[in-house]
Structures are given as structure tokens and as C-alpha cells.
Amino acid sequence: MTKFGFVLHPLSVYDIKKRKWWAKFLPDGLIETVAKATRPYVASHITGIRSKTGKETEGWFAIVPMTPKQMLADEDYAVKQIIRAGELLALQGASIMGLGAFTSVVKDAGITVAEALDSIGVTTGNSYTAYTAGEALLLGAKEVGIDLKNATLSVVGATGSIGNVLSKLLAPQVGRTLLVARNVEKLAQMAESLAEYNVSYTTNVPEGVREADLLVTVSSAPEAIVKAEDLKPGTVVVDVSRPRNVAAEVGKKRSDVLVLDGGVVRVPGDDVEFNFNFGFPPKTAFACMSETMMLALEDWRGDFSLGRDLKEEQVLMTGEWARKHGFEVVWMRSFDLPVTEEQIDRVRRAREVT
Ligand SMILES: NC(=O)c1ccc[n+]([C@@H]2O[C@H](COP(=O)([O-])OP(=O)(O)OC[C@H]3O[C@@H](n4cnc5c(N)ncnc54)[C@H](OP(=O)(O)O)[C@@H]3O)[C@@H](O)[C@H]2O)c1
Numbered sequence: 171m172t173k174f175g176f177v178l179h180p181l182s183v184y185d186i187k188k189r190k191w192w193a194k195f196l197p198d199g200l201i202e203t204v205a206k207a208t209r210p211y212v213a214s215h216i217t218g219i220r221s222k223t224g225k226e227t228e229g230w231f232a233i234v235p236m237t238p239k240q241m242l243a244d245e246d247y248a249v250k251q252i253i254r255a256g257e258l259l260a261l262q263g264a265s266i267m268g269l270g271a272f273t274s275v276v277k278d279a280g281i282t283v284a285e286a287l288d289s290i291g292v293t294t295g296n297s298y299t300a301y302t303a304g305e306a307l308l309l310g311a312k313e314v315g316i317d318l319k320n321a322t323l324s325v326v327g328a329t330g331s332i333g334n335v336l337s338k339l340l341a342p343q344v345g346r347t348l349l350v351a352r353n354v355e356k357l358a359q360m361a362e363s364l365a366e367y368n369v370s371y372t373t374n375v376p377e378g379v380r381e382a383d384l385l386v387t388v389s390s391a392p393e394a395i396v397k398a399e400d401l402k403p404g405t406v407v408v409d410v411s412r413p414r415n416v417a418a419e420v421g422k423k424r425s426d427v428l429v430l431d432g433g434v435v436r437v438p439g440d441d442v443e444f445n446f447n448f449g450f451p452p453k454t455a456f457a458c459m460s461e462t463m464m465l466a467l468e469d470w471r472g473d474f475s476l477g478r479d480l481k482e483e484q485v486l487m488t489g490e491w492a493r494k495h496g497f498e499v500v501w502m503r504s505f506d507l508p509v510t511e512e513q514i515d516r517v518r519r520a521r522e523v524t
Pocket residue numbers: 270271272274275276279294295296299326327328329330331332333350351352353354356375388389390391395410411412413432433434456457458459478
């Protein structure tokens with residue numbers, strides 16, 4: 171059996187406080203200092219993954235105890251810690267390792283980590299993440315009655331690993347695509363590579379968001395950058411980012427928009443156990459974790475999704491694997507709760523009015 175490992179990290183100091191008793195007695199700054207000085211460790215054994223084909227796999231979660239802000243502030247140290255986590259996972263018996271949340275964002279999106287590790291393959295999991303985000307967006311659009319050919323799609327974080335390939339896949343399907351990020355040169359270059367479609371760009375996030383009928387948020391901003399007042403009524407949003415890009419207030423104040431949680435996947439197997447609570451319903455995982463599991467089920471040797479120029483074919487291949495092994499996108503969730511018919515109806519009505 172080919173086995174996998176997956177690297178997680180706390181998304182905030184609050185996450186550390188929830189899990190570590192000692193953190194309750196310390197100020198936030200000191201909690202981060204102590205966490206950063208801690209070596210990566212194996213947190214759980216993941217069992218019971220069983221493909222539709224009958225093939226099985228199992229794996230481990232390893233933790234790099236750094237928050238997103240700490241990783242962005244000291245990328246070299248973060249990479250060193252991720253490599254240590256990879257060595258631990260290889261010792262457990264994993265042949266492929268996935269990089270969760272900001273462990274795939276720091277530096278060159280997994281390339282340095284993969285070069286340093288001979289005994290284990292590396293993937294960011296971003297190909298299947300892009301695939302599931304696109305699938306959720308198209309299903310959401312259909313549900314609320316958005317005509318793709320007349321719709322504006324905005325991608326916040328468009329020049330990133332997930333945003334780039336997702337924009338390439340979706341631009342041919344929609345009326346207009348608006349690329350949003352901070353670096354104007356990268357945006358201009360990307361827009362030029364998509365010149366055969368109706369593609370423009372902006373560095374102004376609220377402006378880019380305001381124009382969207384369809385919005386994917388996939389930036390590496392370590393805090394929410396899409397606010398309740400930014401969205402027009404009837405917009406369908408897929409928030410892929412972790413930490414989330416869409417502020418929690420949107421869920422409370424804007425019943426006229428549909429915000430879907432991106433990258434949530436049902437994993438095949440009646441007895442799937444993660445033995446670690448990362449806040450998802452039983453038997454569901456992030457898409458990046460699912461890609462890592464699929465690679466193990468495919469007995470993949472070597473690396474898979476690395477860097478910020480993923481190929482469309484790679485993304486489509488993960489979609490094929492998902493169908494083959496029985497991984498399913500759980501797209502009807504919003505801020506960790508199931509989406510109701512009433513929510514969908516309100517968004518549909520908001521579109522009819524505008
Ligand atoms: N749900 C899942 O299963 C899953 C799986 C993998 C990753 N993720 C999450 O997806 C997100 C993106 O990952 P990635 O690997 O694609 O990251 P990435 O390659 O580092 O790309 C990040 C993108 O965000 C832009 N950006 C950063 N800060 C911004 C800001 N303040 N305003 C606007 N744009 C900004 C960057 O461009 P500029 O620097 O030019 O602004 C770039 O386009 C992360 O939050 C990650 O944790 C989720």
C-alpha cells in the first residue's frame with residue numbers, strides 16, 4: 171500500500187489556544203514564540219480510505235507549529251520546518267506528502283521543499299483544489315441561474331498557484347474575467363497570456379469584487395479582504411482561501427449573496443478516520459488533502475503540483491482521478507454550515523431584482 175502524509179499548521183493564535191493547555195496562560199506574542207521554537211510533530215494516523223476501485227491507503231498528519239503571519243515573516247525558517255515535517259512523514263512510511271494552507275504558499279510553492287526531500291514526493295494539492303473550486307462555482311452559478319456567457323468572473327489572487335490555473339480554465343467559459351492581486355506587472359503579464367478572451371485586471375480588491383457576478387477568492391492574504399459592503403446582490407462566491415478571504419460578517423449581513431466554502435471534499439471509504447479535528451464534518455477533507463490521498467491511491471512516485479504555473483491538464487487529471495476513486499465535492503456549504511434552499515432562493519430573487 172502506498173501511504174501519504176499531510177502537513178498542517180495553526181491558522182491563528184486562537185487555533186493554538188484551542189489545542190494547547192499551556193497557551194491559555196500566555197499572551198499571544200509569547201504563544202507564537204513558543205510555538206515557532208517547537209519542532210514539527212506527527213499529530214494523527216489517518217485510516218480507512220478506500221477507493222471505489224477497492225484500493226486502500228492510509229497516512230499521517232504532521233504539524234508545523236507556525237501561524238500564517240509567522241510563515242510570511244520568516245519564509246526560510248518556515249521552509250526548514252516543513253522539510254523537517256517531510257522527513258518525519260517519510261520515516262512513518264509515507265511516499266507522498268501534501269502541503270496544507272500556508273505551507274504551500276511560502277516561498278516558491280513547494281519547489282525548495284521538494285528539492286530538499288529525496289525520500290518522499292511533494293505536492294501542494296493545488297491542482298485538485300483548483301478543480302473543486304471551479305466545479306463549486308459552476309454548480310453554484312447554475313443553482314442561482316447565472317448565465318455564464320453574460321457574467322463577470324473576478325478572481326482575487328489570480329496570479330497565485332491556484333488562481334492562475336483556475337483563471338485559465340474559467341476565462342473561456344465566462345463573458346468577462348477580472349484578475350485581482352497586488353503586483354501589477356504579474357497581472358499585466360497574465361492578462362496578456364489570456365488576450366484571446368475578455369480579460370482585464372485591477373489591484374483594487376473592493377473594485378474587482380464589486381463587479382463580480384462570480385467570484386473566487388484564492389489569495390494568500392492572512393486576513394479577510396472581502397467585506398460585506400463590497401459585494402453586489404446575487405453574486406456567487408467560492409472562498410478557497412484559508413484563513414478565509416471573505417469576512418465572517420458577509421455570512422451574517424448579506425443573505426443576498428451565496429458564499430460557498432471552497433475545497434471541501436467527501437473522501438471515499440465507510441470507515442474514514444482522521445483522528446484529528448480540523449473542523450470538517452466526518453469523512454470530509456480539504457481538496458489539497460484529497461489530492462495527496464489520490465496520489466497515494468495511484469501509487470504515484472515523485473512530485474505532483476509544485477510552483478505557481480500549474481498546467482490545465484494536471485488539474486483535469488485530478489478531476490478524472492476523483493471520479494475513478496469516488497472523491498466528491500461538497501459544494502453546498504457556507505461558513506462551515508450546510509446551504510439551505512431558502513438561502514439559494516434569496517440569492518435567486520436578488521438576481522431577478524438587479
Ligand atoms: N481550501 C483548500 O483546500 C485549499 C488548498 C490549498 C490552498 N488553499 C488556500 O488558498 C490560498 C491561496 O493559495 P495559493 O497556493 O494559490 O497561494 P499563492 O500561490 O501564494 O498565491 C496567492 C495569490 O494571492 C495574491 N495576494 C496575496 N495577498 C493579497 C492581497 N492582500 N490582496 C490581493 N491579492 C493578494 C498574490 O498576488 P500578489 O502577491 O501580487 O498580491 C497571489 O496572486 C491560501 O489561503 C491557501 O491557504 C486552500
